[in-house]
Each structure stands twice: as structure tokens, then as C-alpha cells.
Amino acid sequence: MPPAQFHVEPIPYDTGLAELRAVREPVFVAEQGVPLELEWDELDPDCHHVIARDADGHPVGTGRLTPEHRIGRMAVLPDWRGKGVGDALLRALLDEARKLGWREVTLHAQVTAINFYARHGFLPYGARYDEAGIEHQSMRLLLDHANAVETRDQALAALIGVVTGTRRQLDIYSRDLDPGLLDHPDLITALRQLATRRGEIRILVQDPTTPQRAHSALLSLAQRLPSAFQFRAVEEPGDQAYAPAYAASDAGGWYFRTLGHRFDGETRLDDRARARQLQATFDPVWERARPCSEFRALGI
Structure with missing residues (x-):
């Protein structure tokens, strides 16, 4: 079976909100039970967003970089999981962080995703905690440097x-x-x-x-x-x-x-x-x- 065809690119928040909602709300709100009022926050307009689209241009995955140098809102629609979309989204966000001249990025990983982020060099730090009713772990990565x-x-x-x-x-x-x-x-x-x-x-x-x-x-x-x-x-x-x-x-x-x-x-x-x-x-x-x-x- 040939690999699934998709591409990842930056997307402006103001003109791309409908496409971002088409991924984030089914994943975070409908699937994971995150309250809608917590899913969309005051940081969103100031974030750098990326989106994955299939060969027909339909949105299948999202992610963002916040002004706090944090990766977040990584989401992939169920039918597209296990096909490399998450890896491509994360690489795109790390490339964007490098272009911005950031030395370090952090994220709040759902505990079930710790090994996914470890594959890209992120290391956990601190105690686990609850966020929107889901257990999370903070992780960080120094870009283009050795990590302690x-x-x-x-x-x-x-x-x-x-x-x-x-x-x-x-x-x-x-x-x-x-x-x-x-x-x-x-x-x-x-x-x-x-x-x-x-x-x-x-x-x-x-x-x-x-x-x-x-x-x-x-x-x-x-x-x-x-x-x-x-x-x-x-x-x-x-x-x-x-x-x-x-x-x-x-x-x-x-x-x-x-x-x-x-x-x-x-x-x-x-x-x-x-x-x-x-x-x-x-x-x-x-x-x-x-x-x-x-x-x-x-x-x-």
C-alpha cells in the first residue's frame, strides 16, 4: 500500500481558524472531553500555527508554537494516525522555532505521548500533573545543542x-x-x-x-x-x-x-x-x- 499523501505548512490564525477548528475540536473536545472554553485560549491569535492537509486539501492535523516558546495543540484526526502526520507536524514546528532563533522549546505532553516526543529528542522534567482532566508531563528540547x-x-x-x-x-x-x-x-x-x-x-x-x-x-x-x-x-x-x-x-x-x-x-x-x-x-x-x-x- 503506498504511503498516505499529505503536506504540512504554516497557516495564519485569522484566515485559518475554520480549518484549525476542523481538527482540534473533533480531537480535543469531542474525543478527549476537553471543555470548548479551555480549548481556545487568548494565546491562539499570537501563536505560529501549522496544519497538515491531505491530497485533496482537507485538514487532518494541527500544531502551534506559543509566544512562551511552547509547542502545543498537536492533534491528528483518527483516520490519519500512525501515518507520520504527527512526526511531520512536530518537525515543522521545530523548523519554525529555529527560524525564529529560539534556543529551547517546551511542551506539555499527554503521558501516553511521552515516547513520541522522546523520539524527537524531548526530555521530561518535573512531576506529572493534571491538565483539562488528562495526565500530562512537561518536556523540553534544546535546539541544535546537547541536552543534559x-x-x-x-x-x-x-x-x-x-x-x-x-x-x-x-x-x-x-x-x-x-x-x-x-x-x-x-x-x-x-x-x-x-x-x-x-x-x-x-x-x-x-x-x-x-x-x-x-x-x-x-x-x-x-x-x-x-x-x-x-x-x-x-x-x-x-x-x-x-x-x-x-x-x-x-x-x-x-x-x-x-x-x-x-x-x-x-x-x-x-x-x-x-x-x-x-x-x-x-x-x-x-x-x-x-x-x-x-x-x-x-x-x-
Whole structure:
């Protein structure tokens, strides 16, 4: 089946209100139960709006940038979900923010959409909260700069962004497969999707015994998809003393932690030079490391 045809472009609020209403009211008011008086606010006339239209020119998705440098009102009609419209809307809004010279953008994500925004480099911050009767999470993104990672939730979002953006090859350097992070269900889902689209995932580990003892979900996934995963254990004293941990992809995404036993670090999804540097660091260690025969005993 050919991909759905649509295009995204800016739309003025004053002349485009009817088209914006044709998407936002069915999604937010009728579907999600947001009161009409809350859906339209005093910021709307001053926002930068984008709209997605199908091949016949009918509106199918919307989004906006507020004067507070916040992305919002991201909505896609039900028949158009899962066809790339949301991704295209978000990219258009980020491009507009760059044209405006903004350094950072934020958003209030519905909790069910956190991983969608993580795929584009957004990291969560603060506690979750109720907005119009729906649970939300604040997220932010520094444009064209590395983003600081401080918490486990941010670390998870960073890795989801790196993994989902990988084209073919993903390299991970870890002390012990990071229990609570590399075996998180959302990350396992992202890794499974990469593996099933013929991705190649190389993982260097300093301590292979810990994930075995913990019955790591990542090892279970690799057992089911052995052609996609390779594991090696570092044994050279210098490699064993290496403190950082990182993930780097062939699409320019990376997440680097100076101390591998902590979540603190930095991430960016569009920095090919840094990603290549990390992969160049990874390759010689990979060649020196030994295949994890103890994992093969598990069928890997």
C-alpha cells in the first residue's frame, strides 16, 4: 500500500481558524472531553500555527508554537494516525522555532505521548500533573545543542530517542546492561522494533554476570532475535577501567554518561560528528573484547 499523501505548512490564525477548528475540536473536545472554553485560549491569535492537509486539501492535523516558546495543540484526526502526520507536524514546528532563533522549546505532553516526543529528542522534567482532566508531563528540547540528562526518566527518554532514530547500526557500551534502564519495557519495545527492521545492535558489557543473575529482559529479547544482537565482554585492564557508558547510532544520535553507574550525562539526536567519534571509540574495544559465551549458553 503506498504511503498516505499529505503536506504540512504554516497557516495564519485569522484566515485559518475554520480549518484549525476542523481538527482540534473533533480531537480535543469531542474525543478527549476537553471543555470548548479551555480549548481556545487568548494565546491562539499570537501563536505560529501549522496544519497538515491531505491530497485533496482537507485538514487532518494541527500544531502551534506559543509566544512562551511552547509547542502545543498537536492533534491528528483518527483516520490519519500512525501515518507520520504527527512526526511531520512536530518537525515543522521545530523548523519554525529555529527560524525564529529560539534556543529551547517546551511542551506539555499527554503521558501516553511521552515516547513520541522522546523520539524527537524531548526530555521530561518535573512531576506529572493534571491538565483539562488528562495526565500530562512537561518536556523540553534544546535546539541544535546537547541536552543534559539528570534523572532515570530522562535517561530512558534519551535512549528511546537514540534507538528509534537508528537506521541500521546501534552501539551500546554498558557496565552491566543497566538494570532498570536497558531492560525497561518501553526500551525493550524500541529495541525489538529496531531488531525486526533488520537493525544491528552491538553491546559491550564490563560485567556480564549481573544481567544473567537478574534474568535481564534484554537478554530474553536477544535470545528471541539472535541475528540482531551481538554481545561482547571487555577484558583488557584498560577497558575494564573505562568509567563512561554510552549509546551511539548511525543516524547521529547519542547518549553519553561520564560515569557509567549514574544516569547523569548528555544526549543529542542530530550530531553525526559526536556519534561517529563514539563509534570510533567503540570499534577497537569491540575487536579486543571476547564474545559472551555465557550468553550463548542461554541460546544467544
